[in-house]
Amino acid sequence: MSKEMLNALDTLEAEKGISKEIVIDALEAALVSAYKRHYGQSQNVEVDFNEKKGDIHVYAVKEVTEEVMDSQLEVSLKDAMLINPAYEIGDTIRFEVTPKDFGRIAAQTAKQVILQRVREAERNIIYNEYSAYENDIMQGVVERQDNRYIYVNLGKIEAVLSKQDQIPNEHYKPHDRIKVYVSRVENTSKGPQVFVSRSHPDLLRRLFEQEIPEVYDGIVEIVSIAREAGDRAKVAVRSTDPNIDPVGTCVGPKGQRVQAIVNELKGENMDIVEWNEDPAVFIANSLNPAQVEDVIFDVRNTKFCTVVVPDYQLSLAIGKRGQNARLAAKLTAHKIDIKSESDMEEFYANYDESAVEEVKETEVKDEATTDAVEETVVADDVQTNVSDSEE
Template identity: 70%
Template sequence: MSKELVNALDALEVEKGVKKEVVIEALEAALVSAYKRNYDQAQNVEVDFDGKKGNMNVYAVKKVVEEVADPRLEVSLDEALQINRGYELGDEIKFSVTPKDFGRIAAQTAKQVIMQRVREAERETVYNKYSKYQDELITAEVERQDTRFVYLTLDGVEAAMAHNDQIPNETYRPQEKIKVYVTNVDDASKGPQVFVSRTAPGLLKRLFEQEVPEVYDGIVEIVSIAREAGDRSKVAVRSNEANIDPVGTTVGPRGQRVQDIVNELGGENMDIVQWDENPANYIANALNPADVLDVIFKEDEEKACTVIVPDDQLSLAIGKRGQNARLAARLTAYKIDIKPESEMENDDSAEVETEE
């Protein structure tokens, strides 16, 4: 058994990257507990494991005292001097107390410790690998799905995509490869859990970084994203170089760059909006494609405004089911009231609040 255990520890270090010394330290601690549990002992004991030969010995550790109060923990100076004339008060002496059948208990304990260390090593490997990918875009293969999750494979590791992270009306077929955004890598007690999304705004940002070199390089910056996944998104961009048009650069020649992203997301419409340091201009841009006549900020309410549009642009500004105004509000973080030019005082104006 001793030789087999040493070989197992060597193999564990090579195959799983678990240091032999780490396992031995854990094994010795586990054997101390096993000894006390199986032999009903409460004294101070140590277990010494020989990492080369595999031999295991149990020692009772006793302190040298003038007068013994607890023989399980102490030894008299007179008795200590009979063992070795060099002992002094306060020294600790190890007495071998290895039971004859301790090898059987040690073998069982060693197996449990090694299995635990293997699981921990595998957990750590998965966590370290995928925690680096948090907030990143990766390609995964659809494995299966149930009523709660779509399960995907990432290099042999299973990831879960919850229902609210799935694009509505999008079908996920086994063995299909899709791009997903890693939202969280949780080092849970049952093992690392990788969670991914197709609806997160971060997915859209990473897709633009892939398709638009200027975004990846930071020449064009994505300032804000408002998204209703699978239907429509608004993306606010600005340029960090005066001679670069952020909207035109992001859209690409003949709209090819943004069209590639639209195709990846199953036809999700994209509004690329120019960010402006002037809030009024930014809000007007965000309501594109509607024309805006004026933006009036409310003095009695923070980050709230009334937007005046031509009468024939009201429906366009609000959008189908209020979507255009709702996305503009999210994009700019302003509460937006939209009023037609002819009814600026109409209390029935459309009101859209920023949604959390």
């Protein structure tokens, strides 16, 4: 058994990457349990496994006391001094109590415990390996699906793709190769659980890093992403090098770079806009392909603005079902109200008329106030004259 055990430990370490120390700790714990079960539960025992020879020794650990109350846990000072005169009260002595048939019993009893510890070690290895990929992109193979998840094989583990993390109208078949974003990795009681996504905005960020070297190197930076998975996305980029056009770099020659990303996302439309430190310019860029005439910010709330576009560009600026305006608002983190030039002219005309009326009302009020003051002054004078005449 000793040679077989050592060979098994070497195989586990070589093939599954589980260190001998982990298995030996599990083995010793299992042997203690086996001994107590078969030879005495109340004994305090230790098991020593020799890593070089594979020998197993069981020791009963007893404490040196003046008077023995429990012979399985204690030894008298008198008996201890017969072994070694240096022993004192409170010391512990190990007595070897290895039974002759303990090897067979230990192997049978410890098998399940060892396998459990081995499974736990394997789970920890897998968890540590895949937790390093959290917030990163991986390629997997679709294996199967049920009412809740699509199961994607990532190599050593099967990840789950929930309905909300799927791209709408995208159909997955067994053996399909897809790129997924690892949103989180959990270490559950049943083992590591990996959750992946196809609809997460950061999937776009990782795809840009894969397809565009300048983004990966940090020369072109992705500032923000607004995405409605499967339909359309807007990506704001800027360059740390003034000689490099960030939008042109991401689009690539004849649109080859961005087209590779669009193909991976099954035709999801992609708008790449240039970020600008001036919010008005950035908002105007974000509404691409619509032309913007003016951006007016609310003086009370700078996160709210009104965008003026030509009449014939109004529907383009708003987009189908308001999508273009909605994505621009997400991209810039502003509330955007889009108005046509004619609407703004009408607004300003109404504003001017109301302003004139307010001025007239103010003048009328001022005249009435002046008359009232004059009447009060005259009354005061009359009262003063009457008083003087009486005197």
